[in-house]
Structures are given as structure tokens and as C-alpha cells.
Amino acid sequence: MEELNERYREVLCYIIEEYIITANPVGSKFIAGKCSLNLSPASIRNIMASLEEKGYIYQPYFSAGRVPTSSGYKFYINSILKTKKISKQQKEEIRSSLNISGDIKKILWQAINLLSEISHYMPIVLAPKRTYANLLHIEFIKLDKLNLLVVMVFEGGFVENKIISTDRDYKQVELSKYSIKLNGIINGHSIDELKDTIIKDIDKDRESFFSLLNGIIFNFDLVKNEVDNENDYLFIGSRMNLFDEPEFSNYEKIKSLIKAFEDKRTIIKLLELTKQKEGIHIFIGSDTEWSDINGLSVITASYRSKKGFAGGSIGLIGPSRMNYALAIPMVNYIAKFLCDII
Amino acid sequence: MEELNERYREVLCYIIEEYIITANPVGSKFIAGKCSLNLSPASIRNIMASLEEKGYIYQPYFSAGRVPTSSGYKFYINSILKTKKISKQQKEEIRSSLNISGDIKKILWQAINLLSEISHYMPIVLAPKRTYANLLHIEFIKLDKLNLLVVMVFEGGFVENKIISTDRDYKQVELSKYSIKLNGIINGHSIDELKDTIIKDIDKDRESFFSLLNGIIFNFDLVKNEVDNENDYLFIGSRMNLFDEPEFSNYEKIKSLIKAFEDKRTIIKLLELTKQKEGIHIFIGSDTEWSDINGLSVITASYRSKKGFAGGSIGLIGPSRMNYALAIPMVNYIAKFLCDII
DNA sequence: ATTAGCACTCAATATTAGCGAGTGCTAATA
DNA sequence: TATTAGCACTCGCTAATATTGAGTGCTAAT
Numbered sequence: 001m002e003e004l005n006e007r008y009r010e011v012l013c014y015i016i017e018e019y020i021i022t023a024n025p026v027g028s029k030f031i032a033g034k035c036s037l038n039l040s041p042a043s044i045r046n047i048m049a050s051l052e053e054k055g056y057i058y059q060p061y062f063s064a065g066r067v068p069t070s071s072g073y074k075f076y077i078n079s080i081l082k083t084k085k086i087s088k089q090q091k092e093e094i095r096s097s098l099n100i101s102g103d104i105k106k107i108l109w110q111a112i113n114l115l116s117e118i119s120h121y122m123p124i125v126l127a128p129k130r131t132y133a134n135l136l137h138i139e140f141i142k143l144d145k146l147n148l149l150v151v152m153v154f155e156g157g158f159v160e161n162k163i164i165s166t167d168r169d170y171k172q173v174e175l176s177k178y179s180i181k182l183n184g185i186i187n188g189h190s191i192d193e194l195k196d197t198i199i200k201d202i203d204k205d206r207e208s209f210f211s212l213l214n215g216i217i218f219n220f221d222l223v224k225n226e227v228d229n230e231n232d233y234l235f236i237g238s239r240m241n242l243f244d245e246p247e248f249s250n251y252e253k254i255k256s257l258i259k260a261f262e263d264k265r266t267i268i269k270l271l272e273l274t275k276q277k278e279g280i281h282i283f284i285g286s287d288t289e290w291s292d293i294n295g296l297s298v299i300t301a302s303y304r305s306k307k308g309f310a311g312g313s314i315g316l317i318g319p320s321r322m323n324y325a326l327a328i329p330m331v332n333y334i335a336k337f338l339c340d341i342i
Numbered sequence: 343m344e345e346l347n348e349r350y351r352e353v354l355c356y357i358i359e360e361y362i363i364t365a366n367p368v369g370s371k372f373i374a375g376k377c378s379l380n381l382s383p384a385s386i387r388n389i390m391a392s393l394e395e396k397g398y399i400y401q402p403y404f405s406a407g408r409v410p411t412s413s414g415y416k417f418y419i420n421s422i423l424k425t426k427k428i429s430k431q432q433k434e435e436i437r438s439s440l441n442i443s444g445d446i447k448k449i450l451w452q453a454i455n456l457l458s459e460i461s462h463y464m465p466i467v468l469a470p471k472r473t474y475a476n477l478l479h480i481e482f483i484k485l486d487k488l489n490l491l492v493v494m495v496f497e498g499g500f501v502e503n504k505i506i507s508t509d510r511d512y513k514q515v516e517l518s519k520y521s522i523k524l525n526g527i528i529n530g531h532s533i534d535e536l537k538d539t540i541i542k543d544i545d546k547d548r549e550s551f552f553s554l555l556n557g558i559i560f561n562f563d564l565v566k567n568e569v570d571n572e573n574d575y576l577f578i579g580s581r582m583n584l585f586d587e588p589e590f591s592n593y594e595k596i597k598s599l600i601k602a603f604e605d606k607r608t609i610i611k612l613l614e615l616t617k618q619k620e621g622i623h624i625f626i627g628s629d630t631e632w633s634d635i636n637g638l639s640v641i642t643a644s645y646r647s648k649k650g651f652a653g654g655s656i657g658l659i660g661p662s663r664m665n666y667a668l669a670i671p672m673v674n675y676i677a678k679f680l681c682d683i684i
Numbered sequence: 685a686t687t688a689g690c691a692c693t694c695a696a697t698a699t700t701a702g703c704g705a706g707t708g709c710t711a712a713t714a
Numbered sequence: 715t716a717t718t719a720g721c722a723c724t725c726g727c728t729a730a731t732a733t734t735g736a737g738t739g740c741t742a743a744t
Contacts, residue, residue, distance in 0.1 A: 027706055040718050045707070063707040063724050103491075103503045141479045141495055149445075149501065151493050153483055159491065159503045161445045172525075176518070183514075239582075240600055251591055258582055369737055382687050387738070405693050405738040 004054075007037060009080055011047045012056055016068045016076045020321045023246040025065030070285035073297070073320055077282060083328045094118075094333065100341050104128070104157035107341065108235055111314065111334055116237040119327055120244065121318030123237035126271040128156050128312045128342075134188045140175035148175065155188075156305055157342050234268050236261070245319045247295055260296075267315075274300040275313045280332055285320050295320050299327055301335035305342045314338065346396075349379060351422060353389045354398055358410045358418045362663045365588040367407030412627035415639070415662055419624060425670045436460075436675065442683050446470075446499035449683065450577055453656065453676055458579040461669055462586065463660030465579035468613040470498050470654045470684075476530045482517035490517065497530075498647055499684050576606050576613070587661045589637055602638075609657075616642040617655045622674055627662050637662050641669055643677035647684045656680065 004012070014034055015026045028044040035044070048066055051057050056072035059065070068076070086094075098110050108125045115123035137153040143163065148170065152160045186194055239261065248254050261267070274281045283298040297320045304311035316322075316331050346354070356376055357368045370386040377386070390408055393399050398414035401407070410418070428436075440452050450467050457465035479495040485505065490512065494502045528536055581603065590596050603609070616623045625640040639662045646653035658664075658673050 025706090029706075041706090042708095042718050042720095043716085046717090049708080059707085061725065063705080064726075065706065100505070103505070136485070137483045137491075139481055139483055139493070141481055141493070143478070143495065143499075149479075149495060151481070151483070151501075151503075153485065153491060157485075157505070159493075161493075161501045161503070163442070163445070163499070176522075180518075243596070243600070249593055251593060251596075254585070254593075254596070258585070367737090371737075383737090384687050384689095384739095385685085388686090391739080401738085403694060405736080406695075407737065 004075070004079075008047055008051060010035065010037065011044060012051055012068075012072065012076065013080050015048075015051075015057060015066055016072060016080075016321075019068055020323060023321060025060060025067050027065035030065075068321070070320065073284045077284075077324055081324055084325050086329045086333050090118075091333065094337065098337065098341075103159035104342055105159075105232075107157070107338075108312075111338060112235055112237040115314075115316060115330065115334055116241060119316055119318070119330055120241045121316050121322060121327065122239055122242050124267060124271065124315045124317060125235045126268065126275060126312040126314070127233055127235065128158070129233070133158065134190055135186045135194060136188070138182050138186055139179050140170075142170060142172045142175055145169045234264050234271070236264070236267075242318070247319050247321075270298060271300060271313045271315055274315075275302050275311060277302060280328055282324075282328075297322055299324070299331045301331050303335045303338040303342070305339065346417070346421075350389055350393060352377065352379065353386060354393055354410075354414065354418065355422050357390075357393075357399055357408055358414060358663075361410055362665060365661075365663060367402060367409050369407035372407075410663070412662065415626045415666075419626075419666055423666055425667055428671045428675050432460075433675065436679065440679065440683075445501035446684055447501075447574075449499070449680075450654075453680060454577055454579040457656075457658060457672065457676055458583060461658055461660070461672055462583045463658050463664060463669065464581055464584050466609060466613065466657045466659060467577045468610065468617060468654040468656070469575055469577065470500070471575070475500065476532055477528045477536060478530070480524050480528055481521050482512075484512060484514045484517055487511045576610050578603070578606070578609075584660070589661050589663075612640060613642060613655045613657055616657075617644050617653060619644060622670055624666075624670075639664055641666070641673045643673050645677045645680035645684070647681065 011031055014031050018026045018030065018034075028041040028048060031044045031048075032039055032041040048057065051072075052059070052066065055069060056075060057066040058069050060067055094114065097114055098107065100107060105127070108127055112123045112125055115121075133154040133156055135152060136155055137151075139151045141149040141151065143149055146165055146167075146169065147163055148166060150162045150164055152162070154160070239258075242248055242257060243254060248257055270283065279301065281300045283300070285294055285297065296317060298315050298317050299322075300313055300315040302311060302313040314331060314335050316327055318327065353373055356373050360368045360372065360376075370383040370390060373386045373390075374381055374383040390399065393414075394401070394408065397411060398417055399408040400411050402409055436456065439456055440449065442449060447469070450469055454465045454467055457463075475496040475498055477494060478497055479493075481493045483491040483493065485491055488507050488509075488511065489505055490508060492504045492506055494504070496502070581600075584590060584599065585596060590599055612625065621643065623642045625642070627636055627639065638659060640657050640659050641664075642655055642657040644653060644655040656673060656677050658669055660669065
């Protein structure tokens with residue numbers, strides 16, 4: 001990152017912040033009017049020409065105003081931007097609108113909807129992987145003659161409900177006995193580990209419990225598959241907000257936007273990248289390999305429970321000209337909040 | 343519904359079916375070419391003029407082709423359309439892609455996503471109300487020192503997970519005891535009824551159970567509120583499919599479409615209307631009081647468990663020129679399928 | 685009763701003209 | 715030497731205008 005003259009920084013800053021608001025190319029006359037260093041439009045034009053040479057801004061066409069480039073935004077975020085801290089009032093609002101009396105999926109969805117509402121961009125969340133998470137508790141609940149509900153509680157607050165069909169009519173008392181027995185075994189093992197353990201135990205202990213266990217093992221596989229399934233892994237917030245942005249105000253652009261999100265894998269890759277790392281990460285424009293859509297930026301932050309087992313990451317997708325000063329601390333705060341409650 | 347000459351019916355049919363495919367006004371020349379009764383364009387024009395007089399079609403502007411009106415569609419659906427039956431292969435596909443080993447919410451979401459995929463319109467589902475549904479089973483699972491998970495199973499397959507904070511450290515054994523005790527009480531009562539029953543029992547039986555019960559009662563209220571909350575009541579599928587339809591191919595239209603769905607209450611009203619009734623219902627264009635969006639149709643069907651307690655309805659929103667021949671049996675079949683599995 | 689022929693209408697598309705915001709360059713100024 | 719006023723020039727945007735063509739209604743002939 002090249003060093004920039006104070007004057008240059010100020011002009012770049014004005015261009016970016018104005019462009020963030022209006023989405024229109026910014027001209028020299030406007031800057032001259034707003035700028036604290038009292039310069040004429042002509043002087044500003046010289047500075048702009050220089051900034052363009054360095055690659056921070058460009059003209060969409062000859063003799064239009066200037067628009068920030070990806071490196072322009074990057075410089076702005078790294079060297080100029082001072083993110084505002086979230087006000088206590090806003091913190092209060094966030095905390096109060098997240099109802100933490102539910103399993104983690106619900107909480108994550110709440111976080112997404114909240115972030116969607118307050119940021120007006122498109123939030124995404126990567127849930128912790130359950131396949132490797134430890135199982136804390138398992139419980140069988142009789143539904144009717146041949147169906148029972150298996151409730152599995154994982155570390156990190158995940159609750160999975162599964163209905164399995166049985167070959168005979170178990171009594172609830174019997175099931176409770178099995179629950180207790182199993183809970184002795186599972187304590188703190190992942191379902192991958194348990195598959196082996198349980199299978200070994202079956203050989204020792206062939207009783208009516210046997211076929212039930214088979215059902216459970218089959219069930220473990222189901223949970224495993226479902227978790228690796230994208231739908232239970234990546235949560236995407238409302239796309240609608242993005243459509244309000246002027247860069248997507250025509251049909252073709254909207255179409256290309258929809259296309260870009262069709263394949264979740266690229267988004268997942270992006271979030272998995274940041275899942276390991278601490279703090280905020282920002283991807284600007286075609287920075288990523290995900291260059292389908294120019295003009296989009298992604299702010300991400302990872303979250304992780306204090307004990308360190310369950311982690312994921314949260315992101316916010318918006319136009320490159322998104323309001324970083326507000327969006328960054330929001331993502332940051334919500335990520336921290338998630339750390340606290342899972 | 344007025345009777346129509348065979349010839350008139352055929353022309354109307356061709357107009358509608360062509361319009362469903364192309365979304366463009368249909369001209370006399372085209373009909374003359376396709377039509378089995380070999381008539382010249384001029385004759386067709388006479389018929390068309392007559393059909394327009396009766397209100398089944400209209401011209402968007404002078405000397406354009408003809409477009410069906412709401413009554414045109416209505417006549418078509420009631421008197422002309424022969425819905426294709428779903429092929430065995432399709433039935434197989436539907437059945438196999440609905441994984442019924444989950445609670446009812448998951449199943450309903452699966453149904454929505456499936457319907458969205460195969461129909462390319464926008465599915466909606468009204469879930470059964472849980473407030474009045476009977477509670478079958480309640481179970482406490484210890485998570486950590488001060489948090490426990492309450493699992494409530496309702497008739498109809500609803501499972502609600504709630505995390506509640508307790509004032510002291512309950513042991514799992516203790517909790518299991520309470521579970522058993524409570525399950526004796528709750529058997530087949532709604533949570534509304536239970537609130538009264540439990541409160542009465544507290545007076546008789548003041549022990550350490552007391553504060554836990556308070557938590558549960560509070561929890562009942564939470565469930566109640568959450569259920570009456572729209573988000574857990576009306577499920578809406580992806581809107582994106584609708585945007586592909588040519589009638590929404592410009593920005594203004596998309597905006598108005600988004601606006602129309604912003605307020606869920608109108609959709610809920612519509613679905614609640616049909617929830618009581620048997621069979622398929624079709625709302626065309628501005629048929630409903632929900633006239634915000636002309637040009638939309640809704641196909642609905644109710645579902646109900648065999649025992650009759652839990653019921654809701656499922657719908658499919660598309661442009662008025664939707665492919666009824668395919669869409670109607672799909673909605674119908676999925677509704678029936680839901681009846682079978684809840 | 686049907687149809688060929690024709691004048692007419694009107695959306696959609698292409699063409700042109702004019703405006704104006706904004707530029708780069710040059711020469712004058714502090 | 716740094717800054718600025720002046721000016722010719724560019725080019726997207728908008729509105730006005732012309733052109734096209736699909737489709738019509740009516741009339742007269744079959």
C-alpha cells in the first residue's frame with residue numbers, strides 16, 4: 001500500500017464517501033465545494049488525475065466524474081476509515097432482539113434477520129459443523145406405536161430432532177432406560193466416534209435393544225449427511241435488500257446477481273476461509289476468486305464458543321460502495337455476541 | 343358461467359394456452375394456423391371480437407392481439423382444462439425427495455422447496471396452529487449448570503426445543519423424575535389448558551419442583567407467542583422463481599411484487615380461508631381482496647391429519663398465466679402426501 | 685357463412701438533436 | 715512554482731421524431 005499525501009487522502013476520502021451515498025460518479029466541482037482545503041476545481045482535477053494514475057479511482061467514461069476502484073476502497077478501509085463504535089443504545093437493541101432461548105439454528109437465523117434489518121445488506125452465516133461436535137445427550141420419546149423421536153443435543157447448542165420408525169412397540173419406560181444407558185456411553189464423543197463404540201457394544205449385549213441401536217446408527221448417518229448438506233450449513237438472509245441498491249436497479253443486473261448466488265459453494269468457500277481466523281476480514285470487488293459479480297464486497301468475522309469446539313463465521317454481502325463505517329462494527333459486534341451465547 | 347359454442351371454446355383455449363407459453367398477446371393469424379377447425383384469420387377475428395364482448399379476453403391496446411381476462415382463466419379452468427394426472431415417475435420423485443424423518447416444520451419446508459423446484463412458482467404453507475394442539479410429551483435435558491433444554495412434542499408432529507435458565511443446578515436424574523411426573527399430567531392437553539392445571543398443582547405440592555415449574559409456565563407463554571408469530575406459522579418459498587416470469591421483467595413490477603409480499607397478513611388470510619375446506623381452490627387475478635397485484639393467481643389445498651386435529655393449507659402463487667394443468671395436480675398431490683405423513 | 689383485401693392503429697424500435705455535467709489543456713496569476 | 719480561470723471538447727442522458735410491422739375492423743366478393 002503506497003503512502004499518500006494528506007491532500008490526496010482527503011480527496012480520495014471525499015470521493016468514496018460521496019459515492020457511497022449517491023452511487024454517482026463524483027466531479028471535481030463537488031469536491032472543491034465540500035473540501036476543507038480550499039482549492040479550486042481545477043486543482044482538484046489535477047489531484048484526481050494523479051489518483052487515477054495510481055489506480056485508486058477511475059472514470060466510467062471520458063469526462064465523467066470519478067468512481068472508486070477496488071484498490072481505492074481497500075486503501076480507504078485500511079488507512080482512512082475510522083469505524084464508529086456501536087452506541088450503547090444500538091447494543092441494547094441488538095441484545096434485546098436476539099432471543100437466546102432456542103437452539104443454535106434459531107439463534108443464527110435471528111442474527112441473520114437482525115443483521116438484514118439493520119444493515120440493509122445481505123447477511124450470511126456458516127453454522128458450526130456438527131459432524132465433529134460432541135454429543136452431550138440423547139433421548140428417546142415415544143410418539144406412537146411404531147415411531148419414536150430421537151433428540152440429540154450437541155455441544156455448542158445444536159439440537160437435532162429425528163423421527164425413526166421401529167420394528168416393534170417400545171414402551172416409554174423401556175425407552176427411558178435405554179436413554180440412560182446410552183447417555184452413559186456417549187458422554188462427550190462425536191457421532192463419528194460413537195458409531196464405532198456402539199457397534200462394538202452391540203456384540204457384547206444382544207438383546208431387544210439391538211434393533212433399536214441399528215435404528216440409531218442409521219440415524220447418525222442421516223444427521224451426518226444432513227449436516228454436510230448445504231441447507232443446514234449455510235444460512236442466507238434476504239436478498240431483497242440488495243435489490244434496493246442502485247447498482248442493481250436494472251433487470252439484467254438483478255439477474256446476474258441471482259445467478260451469482262445460485263451456487264452456494266463459492267460463498268461457503270469464502271466463509272470457510274475466514275472461519276479459522278480471528279477478527280474482521282473484508283473482500284472487495286473481484287478480490288476473491290468469486291469474480292462473477294464485480295461491485296460486491298463481503299465483510300466477514302468468525303465466531304467461536306469460549307471452549308473452542310464449535311465455530312463458524314458470519315458475513316455481510318453488499319455493494320462495494322457499502323457503508324463500511326457502520327457495517328463493519330455491526331458484523332463485529334454480532335460475531336462477538338454469538339461467541340458469548342453459544 | 344355462460345355456455346360457449348364448441349368453436350368459441352376452442353379459440354379461447356388456444357389463446358390461453360398460447361398466452362401461458364409466450365406471455366404475448368395472441369393474434370388471429372396464429373390461431374388460424376394452429377386451430378383444427380380450418381378457419382381463416384378473418385373468421386377467427388369475428389370469434390375473438392365476440393369472446394371479447396363476453397369478457398373472456400381483451401386487447402391491451404387497440405389492434406394488438408388478445409390476452410385472457412380473469413374470467414377467461416376462470417372459464418378455462420372450470421370448463422376446458424383437463425388436469426393431467428401426475429405420472430407414477432413423478433410421484434416416485436416427490437415421495438423420495440421428501441425425507442419424513444424430522445419434525446413437521448422440516449417436512450413443510452421440504453415440501454415448499456420441492457414445490458418451488460418443480461413448479462417454478464412461489465409456494466406458501468400455513469402450518470397447523472400449535473397453541474391449541476395437544477401436548478404429547480415433555481422432557482427435560484440438562485445442558486449445563488444453569489441451563490436445561492425442554493423438548494415438547496405436540497400432536498401432529500411438532501417438536502419445540504426451548505432452552506431455559508434455572509435458578510439452581512438440577513441433576514439429570516432429578517430432571518428425569520420431573521419429566522415422568524409431568525408426563526403423567528399433560529397427557530393430551532393443550533398448553534392453554536395445562537397452564538391452569540399446573541398452576542393448581544403447584545399449590546398442593548410446594549417443593550424444589552416449584553421454581554422449575556415457573557420456568558415451564560413461562561416457557562409455555564414463549565411457545566405460544568412464537569407460534570402466533572407469523573414466522574413460525576406462514577412459510578414462504580423462494581420468490582426468485584416469480585422474477586423469471588416475463589410479466590415481472592421490469593424493475594417497477596418487481597418492486598411492486600416485493601411490496602405485495604411484504605405484509606404476510608393478506609396471504610395468511612387467504613390460506614386460512616381455504617384451511618377449513620376440502621380440495622383445490624383457485625384465486626385468479628384480482629379475484630381476492632388482495633388486489634395489490636393484478637396478474638397473480640393462487641392455487642391452494644388444505645391438508646389435515648387423519649385424526650383431524652392438526653391441519654393447515656398449502657398454496658402456490660404464480661402469474662395468472664401459470665401452467666394450471668401441471669400446477670394443480672402438483673399442489674393437490676403434495677397436500678395429500680402431507681395428510682398421509684402428519 | 686366465410687374470406688380476401690385494404691386502410692388504419694399503435695407499440696416497439698431506431699434515429700436524430702440538444703443539453704449539460706465534467707473533463708484536460710493552456711495561459712494567466714499570485 | 716503552485717494555483718486557477720477560461721475554453722474547447724467529450725459523451726451519456728433525454729426528448730422529439732421517423733420508421734416499422736403486427737394485428738385489427740370493416741367491406742365487398744365468394
